[in-house]
Amino acid sequence: MPEDINKKPFDEATITKLEIFERYLEAWLPVFINAPFSGSLLVCDFFAGSGYDAEGTPGSPMRILKTVEKFREGIIKKAMRIRVVLNERNIGKATILESRMLSEIEQIRRQFGDLISLDCCNEDFGEFFNARYADFGAQPNLMFIDQYGIKEVNDAIFRRLIALEKTDFLFFISSSILRRFPEEESVRTYFPDLNANAIRNAGHENAHRAILDYYRRKIPAGNSMKLYPFSIRKAANIYGLIFGSKHPLGVEKFLNIAWDKNRLNGEANFDIDDDMEKRQGSLFPELQRLTKLELFERELGEYIRESGEVTNRDVYDFTLAHGHAPRHGRDVMMKLRKEGKIDCDAQIGCSYKSCHKDRSIRTIKAVKNG
Ligand SMILES: C[S@@+](CC[C@H](N)C(=O)[O-])C[C@H]1O[C@@H](n2cnc3c(N)ncnc32)[C@H](O)[C@@H]1O
Structure with missing residues (x-):
């Protein structure tokens, strides 16, 4: 009982x-x-x-x-x-x-x-x-x-x-x-x-x-x-x-x-993936493990690069499917844009409202050799 x-x-x-x-x-x-x-x-x-x-x-x-x-x-x-x-x-x-x-x-x-x-x-x-x-x-x-x-x-x-x-x-x-x-x-x-x-x-x-x-x-x-x-x-x-x-x-x-x-992993009341330790880094780059947020950044970047061209709606759907808050999808897009890896509007939205409801669909292009 x-x-x-x-x-x-x-x-x-x-x-x-x-x-x-x-x-x-x-x-x-x-x-x-x-x-x-x-x-x-x-x-x-x-x-x-x-x-x-x-x-x-x-x-x-x-x-x-x-x-x-x-x-x-x-x-x-x-x-x-x-x-x-x-x-x-x-x-x-x-x-x-x-x-x-x-x-x-x-x-x-x-x-x-x-x-x-x-x-x-x-x-x-x-x-x-x-x-x-x-x-x-x-x-x-x-x-x-x-x-x-x-x-x-x-x-x-x-x-x-x-x-x-x-x-x-x-x-x-x-x-x-x-x-x-x-x-x-x-x-x-x-x-x-x-x-x-x-x-x-x-x-x-x-x-x-x-x-x-x-x-x-x-x-x-x-x-x-x-x-x-x-x-x-x-x-x-x-x-x-x-x-x-x-x-x-x-x-x-x-x-x-x-x-x-939980701003570390968004899915637990504890550090479920040892992200705190991963954040501290390793002396040896080959042993460096990615935090959940870093992994997401890498995966979304690869997804856009391999697709060549996607929309903000694709990015939004990818973000939710990977268990991330839409703001993470937008942050990654803005970072990739700043680094010259993708070409897209600076005001691009990543929310249900912008991607599904208002249908303000925008194109995101991977920059070759970016
Ligand atoms: C975890 S407590 C719920 C607590 C409640 N949500 C709160 O905020 O106080 C689970 C409750 O479900 C009741 N319960 C157990 N088995 C049940 C069943 N098969 N159907 C309906 N209620 C049940 C228990 O008596 C107990 O009060």
């Missing part, structure tokens, strides 16, 4: 997880609130807990409400309907959460009328997800799956999750448990197709990357779902978030948040 997360103060790793979710929600909401059409949104917190930790630090449900309130003006102006679903299986915790929500509901009603609805549920995630599945097709959704352990995002749930359109999700998983016990019966039950050797060979610090890889391999051809990791080290264990979205703007926003959290 895992210790009850709400009965003690949240640790740093939990705060990191909650902040990433909160910041993503804050980036996700205005995409729809500011869109020309109005409509409705659904935010699901499937493992909601009781609302706060032992010291009154807000958990995911309170963070959702606080974030929604930030967009009050836009929501009212657009008459945007937002449904917030909070689910918690433990009856004691669900009751506490519901009572805490009573006063929140009052305040929400005063501020938003009936534009925001709050639904507190006390069900098992798997049953709840399947029972409500038809509802998820009706509007854009953001889902937070903050499980304990490993077992909730099983093969069947994952396949249903990635089949949804306009649905972004963040799920948490205790990756090092899977790496440590890949052949245990309980793990086999939930992950029958887990390759024990592949996950063992990945190494402890890469446990969450190996789990990401496991889920990525499940995505069938033709399904545009993209997954990205954020590894979280806590004591001797590696946990992590897996973010999923079918939309480049969702991916852009997640990667910006991840790179703001």
Whole structure:
């Protein structure tokens, strides 16, 4: 039985997880609130807990409400309907959460009328997800799956999750448990197709990357779902978030948040690739190892050189596919331009807005012998 997360103060790793979710929600909401059409949104917190930790630090449900309130003006102006679903299986915790929500509901009603609805549920995630599945097709959704352990995002749930359109999700998983016990019966039950050797060979610090890889391999051809990791080290264990979205703007926003959290690697709350050591350099140039950012610079430079001619949209797509924030793609372009290696406009954009939405597509040419 895992210790009850709400009965003690949240640790740093939990705060990191909650902040990433909160910041993503804050980036996700205005995409729809500011869109020309109005409509409705659904935010699901499937493992909601009781609302706060032992010291009154807000958990995911309170963070959702606080974030929604930030967009009050836009929501009212657009008459945007937002449904917030909070689910918690433990009856004691669900009751506490519901009572805490009573006063929140009052305040929400005063501020938003009936534009925001709050639904507190006390069900098992798997049953709840399947029972409500038809509802998820009706509007854009953001889902937070903050499980304990490993077992909730099983093969069947994952396949249903990635089949949804306009649905972004963040799920948490205790990756090092899977790496440590890949052949245990309980793990086999939930992950029958887990390759024990592949996950063992990945190494402890890469446990969450190996789990990401496991889920990525499940995505069938033709399904545009993209997954990205954020590894979280806590004591001797590696946990992590897996973010999923079918939309480049969702991916852009997640990667910006991840790179703001860790400017060294954008994917962990620790130095997952020893980049600090790599930065210090080696006395012997042949032993010099590239940091994640240096490697990206080299790979993007090679991609442009080998292609001869690309567009800023190609660079943007390459940047996201390599797990980098769009600003990195732009920085590399500007550096290569300054070094005379590519020929392009100094104002060239590298964002969803400039490359996909406004279609301000520009050409970038590799300079021969540059
Ligand atoms: C990691 S905690 C969630 C913490 C919460 N997000 C917060 O910020 O406080 C996981 C919660 O899921 C609940 N839980 C465990 N199994 C569940 C299931 N199958 N369905 C729904 N809730 C479950 C636990 O009681 C626990 O409160």
